[in-house]
Amino acid sequence: xxxxxxxxxxxxxxxxxxxxxxxxxxxxxxxxxxxxxxxxxxxxxxxxxxxxxxxxxxxxxxxxxxxxxxxxxxxxxxxxxxxxxxxxxxxxxxxxxxxxxxxxxxxxxxxxxxxxxxxxxxxxxxxxxxxxxxxxxxxxxxxxxxxxxxxxxxxxxxxxxxxxxxxxxxxxxxxxxxxxxxxxxxxxxxxxxxxxxxxxxxxxxxxxxxxxxxxxxxxxxxxxxxxxxxxxxxxxxxxxxxxxxxxxxxxxxxxxxxxxxxxxxxxxxxxxxxxxxxxxxxxxxxxxxxxxxxxxxxxxxxxxxxxxxxxxxxxxxxxxxxxxxxxxxxxxxxxxxxxxxxxxxxxxxxxxxxxxxxxxxxxxxxxxxxxxxxxxxxxxxxxxxxxxxxxxxxxxxxxxxxxxxxxxxxxxxxxxxxxxxxxxxxxxxx
Amino acid sequence: xxxxxxxxxxxxxxxxxxxxxxxxxxxxxxxxxxxxxxxxxxxxxxxxxxxxxxxxxxxxxxxxxxxxxxxxxxxxxxxxxxxxxxxxxxxxxxxxxxxxxxxxxxxxxxxxxxxxxxxxxxxxxxxxxxxxxxxxxxxxxxxxxxxxxxxxxxxxxxxxxxxxxxxxxxxxxxxxxxxxxxxxxxxxxxxxxxxxxxxxxxxxxxxxxxxxxxxxxxxxxxxxxxxxxxxxxxxxxxxxxxxxxxxxxxxxxxxxxxxxxxxxxxxxxxxxxxxxxxxxxxxxxxxxxxxxxxxxxxxxxxxxxxxxxxxxxxxxxxxxxxxxxxxxxxxxxxxxxxxxxxxxxxxxxxxxxxxxxxxxxxxxxxxxxxxxxxxxxxxxxxxxxxxxxxxxxxxxxxxxxxxxxxxxxxxxxxxxxxxx
Numbered sequence: 001x002x003x004x005x006x007x008x009x010x011x012x013x014x015x016x017x018x019x020x021x022x023x024x025x026x027x028x029x030x031x032x033x034x035x036x037x038x039x040x041x042x043x044x045x046x047x048x049x050x051x052x053x054x055x056x057x058x059x060x061x062x063x064x065x066x067x068x069x070x071x072x073x074x075x076x077x078x079x080x081x082x083x084x085x086x087x088x089x090x091x092x093x094x095x096x097x098x099x100x101x102x103x104x105x106x107x108x109x110x111x112x113x114x115x116x117x118x119x120x121x122x123x124x125x126x127x128x129x130x131x132x133x134x135x136x137x138x139x140x141x142x143x144x145x146x147x148x149x150x151x152x153x154x155x156x157x158x159x160x161x162x163x164x165x166x167x168x169x170x171x172x173x174x175x176x177x178x179x180x181x182x183x184x185x186x187x188x189x190x191x192x193x194x195x196x197x198x199x200x201x202x203x204x205x206x207x208x209x210x211x212x213x214x215x216x217x218x219x220x221x222x223x224x225x226x227x228x229x230x231x232x233x234x235x236x237x238x239x240x241x242x243x244x245x246x247x248x249x250x251x252x253x254x255x256x257x258x259x260x261x262x263x264x265x266x267x268x269x270x271x272x273x274x275x276x277x278x279x280x281x282x283x284x285x286x287x288x289x290x291x292x293x294x295x296x297x298x299x300x301x302x303x304x305x306x307x308x309x310x311x312x313x314x315x316x317x318x319x320x321x322x323x324x325x326x327x328x329x330x331x332x333x334x335x336x337x338x339x340x341x342x343x344x345x346x347x348x349x350x351x352x353x354x355x356x357x358x359x360x361x362x363x364x365x366x367x368x369x370x371x372x373x374x375x376x377x378x379x380x381x382x383x384x385x386x387x388x389x390x391x392x393x394x395x396x397x398x399x400x401x402x403x404x405x406x407x408x409x410x411x412x413x414x415x416x417x418x419x420x421x422x423x424x425x426x427x428x429x430x
Numbered sequence: 431x432x433x434x435x436x437x438x439x440x441x442x443x444x445x446x447x448x449x450x451x452x453x454x455x456x457x458x459x460x461x462x463x464x465x466x467x468x469x470x471x472x473x474x475x476x477x478x479x480x481x482x483x484x485x486x487x488x489x490x491x492x493x494x495x496x497x498x499x500x501x502x503x504x505x506x507x508x509x510x511x512x513x514x515x516x517x518x519x520x521x522x523x524x525x526x527x528x529x530x531x532x533x534x535x536x537x538x539x540x541x542x543x544x545x546x547x548x549x550x551x552x553x554x555x556x557x558x559x560x561x562x563x564x565x566x567x568x569x570x571x572x573x574x575x576x577x578x579x580x581x582x583x584x585x586x587x588x589x590x591x592x593x594x595x596x597x598x599x600x601x602x603x604x605x606x607x608x609x610x611x612x613x614x615x616x617x618x619x620x621x622x623x624x625x626x627x628x629x630x631x632x633x634x635x636x637x638x639x640x641x642x643x644x645x646x647x648x649x650x651x652x653x654x655x656x657x658x659x660x661x662x663x664x665x666x667x668x669x670x671x672x673x674x675x676x677x678x679x680x681x682x683x684x685x686x687x688x689x690x691x692x693x694x695x696x697x698x699x700x701x702x703x704x705x706x707x708x709x710x711x712x713x714x715x716x717x718x719x720x721x722x723x724x725x726x727x728x729x730x731x732x733x734x735x736x737x738x739x740x741x742x743x744x745x746x747x748x749x750x751x752x753x754x755x756x757x758x759x760x761x762x763x764x765x766x767x768x769x770x771x772x773x774x775x776x777x778x779x780x781x782x783x784x785x786x787x788x789x790x791x792x793x794x795x796x797x798x799x800x801x802x803x804x805x806x807x808x809x810x811x812x813x814x815x816x817x818x819x820x821x822x823x824x825x826x827x828x829x830x831x832x833x834x835x836x837x838x839x840x841x842x843x844x845x846x847x848x849x850x
Contacts, residue, residue, distance in 0.1 A: 001641065003496040003540055006503045007532040016460055038458050039790060069707075078717065081707035086772070088779035090787075107783060134717055137745060141723035144675035145743075148571045254673040257561070257569045289505050301557025304565050324565050356506045363508025363527055370459050371791045 012362050015396055017369065017389050020202075020379055023212075025220035029196050032383060033212065034204040037372030040108040042205025044115075044215070045380060046122065050100035050193035053168040053314075057185055058177040063135065064186040064193070065095035068102065070131040072124040077131050080121060089114045091121075097169055098314040099384060100193070108207060112214055119218045122194065127186040140175045150259035151324060153250045153425035158261040161248055161421045162318055164241030169313060196223045200383070204376040240265045240316060242421065250425035258330035258426025262337055263320030264419050269312045269385055275398045277319075277414055280407050281310045283357050284344055284415065285321055287364075291340045292321065300336070302329045314385065319414065327427050334424070338417035345412030348404045361399045365392065437812045438789070440799055441632035445639060447648045448620025452799045452808055453635040454627040456792055462628035463525045464534045465796040466542075467804050469623075470616035471518040473588040473656060473734070481595020484515040485559050485604055486612055490522065492551030494541035507533040515593050518733045519804060523793055528629035532638060539642035542622065545613055552606055559601050563594050571674040572844055575741070582668050583682045583737055583840040587659035589730075618649035623803045627796035659684065659735060666840040671847050677750045678743045680842040681757065683833050685729065685738045688805060694817050695829035696729050696738050701777040702769055702826070703727035703740070703760065708776075710760055711740070720745050721753045733805075738833055750843045764830035768823040781818050 021033045055061040069091060070077035084091040089106035091114075102122060106114045146152040156172050163170030192198075201219065203211050242265060267274060278286075285292035285308025292306045306323035325333045369375050369392070382391050441453045475482045490513065491500045504511055509526030526534055567573045577592055584590035595601050624643065626635045662684055686692030704711045704727040711725045725742030744753050789798055789811070802810040 001645075003536070003543075006506065007530075007536050009507050009533065010527075010529045012460075012508065012527050012529070037790075038456075039786060041786065041790075078708050078713045082776065085706040085708050085780055086776045088781075088783035090783070105783075105787065107786070131717070134720060137720070138716070138723040141676065141743060141746065145571050148673060148675060150569060255569055257564050287505070288510075289501050297558055298554065301554040302561065304558060304562035324561075324569070326561055326564070356502060359508045360505040360510070363505075363510065363525075366460060366508070366527055367510065367525060370461055373790070 009359065011359060012366060015365060015369065015393060017392065018375060019389055020375075025201070025216050027196050027220055027223060029199050029201055029219060031201045031203065031212075031215060032379065033208050034202070034372060034375050034379065035206065035208045036204065036375055037206040040206070041105065042108055042111060042203065042207070042211055043103065043105045043373055043376060044118075044204075044211070045202040045376065046102045046118075047200045047202065047380065047384065048100050048194055049098070049198050050189070051096050051098040053097055054193060055168075055189065057181060058171065058173040059139075059181055060185050060189050061100060061193075062095040063132070063139075063178075063181055064127075064189040065093045065100040066135060067127050067132060067186055068093055068125045068190070068194075069121050070135070071126050071128040072120050073126060077128075080117070083117055084114065087114055091118070108205065108210055111211060115214050115218045123223060125190055127183045127190070129183045132181070132183050132186070136178050136181065139178050143175055143178070148252070150252055150255050150257060150425045151322075153252065154259040154261045154322070154423050157248050157250055157425065158263065158320065158421065158423040161243045161245065161423060162240070162263065162265045165243060167238060167241055169316075202376055202380055202383070204372050206372070246421050248421070248423040249428055249430045250423065251428055251430045252425055253427055255426045256327060257324050258327050258424055258428060259322070259324040260330060260334060260422065260424040261320050261322045262334065262420050262422050263318055264421060266310065266317045266319050266414070268315050268317050269387065269391070273410060273414070274310070274312070274317075275395050276402060276406065276410050278310050278395075279357070279361065279399060279402055280344065280410050280415070281308055281319070282361060283349060283353070283407065284308050284340060284411075287357075287360055289356065289360070291344070292337065295336055295340060296323065296325070296333055300329075302326055302333050312381070312385075330424060330426065330428070334422060338420075341411070341415035341417055344415055345408060348408050351404065354404050354407070358399050362396065365396060365399075438795070438799070440808055441636075442803070442808065443632075443636050443639070445619065445644055447644065447646055448618070449639070449643050449646075450623045450803060451636060451639050452623065452625040452803055453630065453632040454625075454795055454799055455631060456628050456795065459628045459792050460528055461525050461792060462528050462531050462534070462626060462630045463523060463792040463796040464538060465521065465523040465625040465627075465793075465800045466538055467623045467625075467800040468520045468522075468617055469621045469804065470520055471516055472591065472593040473517050474616065474654065475588065475591075477588070477591075478600070479603065479608065480591040480597075480600045481559070481593070482600075482604060482608070482612060483520055484593045484595070485555065485601055486609065487513050487515045487520050488555040488559055489545065489551060489609060490541055492548060492555065493546035495544040495546060497537065497540050498546070500537055500541065503533060504537060509534065517589055517593060521797065521800070523797060525628075525793055531630065535638045535642040538624075539646065542617060542619060542643065543646050545609075547606060547610055547613075549606055552604070552609060556601055556604060559594075560598055563598055563601065567592075567594060572672075572678055574672075575670075575678070575680055575842060575844055578668060578670055579680045579682055579739070579840065579842050582666050582842055583684070584659055586657040587734065588656060589659070589732060589734065589736070614649055615652055618651055619643060619646050620648045621651045623800045625796040625800040625803070627799070628792040656734070662838050662840075664837050667843075668841070669843045669845060671845050674844060674846045676744060676746065676846055678741065678844040679750050679754055680739065680741045680844070681754070682737045682739050682840045683838045685736055685833055687735045688731065688733045691821075692829060693729070693731075694821055695825055696833065698774075698777055698781075698818065698821055699764065699826055699830055699833070700727040700729050700738065701780065702764070702773060705777060705780055711742075711757070714760060715742070715753070715756055719756060721748050721756050750845075754841065761830065761834040765827065765834065768827050771823070774823055774826075778819055782815055785815055
């Protein structure tokens, strides 16, 4: 037996993709079906173009989303929750910058009563003033906690600097903005943004014969008549307008560590460089064996963790390095991050490292589609950008074919310290 | 409306050196998950050298006797891994494409055989863990609450310190010779459980285990002899001021161990109080009385007798005493009135969903089978729901009466520096 050398590695040639089926309910709602899994459960995502970029007032989108299950005629929020929970179902809402959703996970045997209730909640939400006041007060309380976290401060100020103080992706909301929201703001937003013409449904589970007819029955008709006309003429996201200042310091006297972010606005998934840059970013800071982890954590012990991301938003995106480090070493850590970026653009990476990253990425791709809900998680953002799983097979091809020279050229183009915005929050001077 | 979760098939085999192997075949995945549970946690630490089990977990990635680096070859094989340490055990898990399975055996068996024990790796990982300590426990509002609560609620049992360690100095004080001693007394085939799940057959798994783990000698693992926690006889109270936006309270009561029926009763009681948006504490204290901005009830789930905890942040301008009084009333209701049938059915249905949804991918399956083997029997995974469903409302009532007594309670009140 040879304990010194790694057993023979075989690379994976092809992804085992289950291609989702696209269809429409009779009222035109796009439905995607992922017929996968072995357990008698299903997940239904109702996705709306109703993220914060579409709001007129700060917090309008996220509070509308959060308040949807908080009351319909005849049922309080507590009673609605009790019914979902009685069936052992999970009803979740979430809203981000581009999209907002309602997602249910349920045992298949309870799908029908759960969908009956979901339809009511989605169509008849009344946004009671009293429940809103509680949710607002609690939101303000958790914002106060966030204000004392160096990571939150660094993230907020980075977004502001990268996108612009009045851009929907960059604006910083304050407690006072939360307090100004009224129930009417939420009803208005609900009426325009949560209609059938602004909705997509993603259904995941092993028994399509069960859930497709139920979705048609409860969401394929009768929705428009319920008063939701939907179909906003949403404007495109405004042009990115960085603040201009590249070095931003957020002093937080009582903190014991400093969080920093280094990055810049970039582009969305459809940009020709997006996939290749994702691969280059993996080498820089996208996995445990990355250059940044090896240097800043495993070599210097400055941090518990450091990572970098190429993040996609609708029609745009950004690159960012983020970490929290000892208060006495943050400046050195930033110097090292910049050095690692520069080095990737100047020196061709060793072939052994490139092969390792390629194999790791292919393993990640396999992991990311292993299981019905994982498939749904991967498919949804692609679908919302009018892409499909061909995007993943293309990515697999790029991983297999990209060369170290291409990575060097790309890194030189995008990982340039002089283009970066650096935000540090911690016990530092402004 | 109940139906038992379907029985999960597995094969169990024990090597001559004492290593327990559990295999679950799941051909719906093209990957394999490997989980190794070592029966050593923070409770096995010297009280003067706490945080050691967790620091050691970090060192397990710093190279083994024949392999200078753990992560790089695993990445080469398309794999990914992680690990965690708790008060009771240390758990390592990885996934990789099935055709590269042997790399996982090669890597994990070498670090069970012997670590590289380098001064350099120890020095760096001490710094990393100290930054972890700062990031997660000192640099977050209320971050040290659990450190304080454990020390308040326990007087003798090693659950009185958290896995990260009682203080940073303990981590700074760790020496390489202590690392070596720790390894040879706890990291042994006869003190570990190896679980595999995914695209792998039992025969193949056992043959590969014999090949790679079989030659590792059994080791003398010291008998665990932990001080029992004496019965708490009077209420405990502590106030802490810190840089937080407003007050929070942490209440803890001593409860039964993981295998006792009391565990299941208390788990359900905590669900009645706070599982979901229709649970009592949220509905009554957050929404109706507006005393808390959030509140949660949970059990620690430890192997030895653990804690039932209620923690919450007060709403703006609410005095902690008033909040705790309202919590007390909720607990009194549990003692005086049996939980209604529909409410009990609700928490049981949620439990069923949770058990099912938490056992759907190969990593969770491998981790769960390993955990239940560690508790004594992997088949228990499929029996859990039945135990929960056998608990009656009357049992919950008497469990509540036994648990929520004044003398069994520890209270930590966290206040902001400016006294608010």
